[in-house]
Amino acid sequence: MESKSExxxxxxxxxxxxxxxNDCEKFYMCNGDFKFEMLCPxxxxxxxxxxxxxxxxxxxxxxxKCH
Numbered sequence: 213m214e215s216k217s218e219x220x221x222x223x224x225x226x227x228x229x230x231x232x233x234n235d236c237e238k239f240y241m242c243n244g245d246f247k248f249e250m251l252c253p254x255x256x257x258x259x260x261x262x263x264x265x266x267x268x269x270x271x272x273x274x275x276x277k278c279h
Contacts, residue, residue, distance in 0.1 A: 226243075227241060227242070227243050228241075228242045228243075229241055229242070229263075229265070229268040230242060230247075230265075231263060231265045232249070232263065236262040236263065236273070236276065236278035236279075237251060237252050237260040237261070237262060237263070238250065238251055238252070238263065239252070239263035239265075239270075252270035253270060255272075259273070261273070262275075262276040262278050263276070263278075264276045
C-alpha cells in the first residue's frame, strides 16, 4: 500500500511570468496572490537582457521581439 503525502491534496501555487507592460527589461513573477516586478540582468554599457515571454527567461535583446 502506497502512503499518501500530507501535501498531496493541497493546491500548490505555480509561479507564472508575465511581460511588463512598458519595459522590455522588466517582467512580473506571480505566485498565488503575489506579483513581483523583476529586472533582467545587465549585459554591458548599462544595457540589460530583455524578457522573452516564449521561454520565460531573460534573453539577448536581438532574440526578443520587444518594442
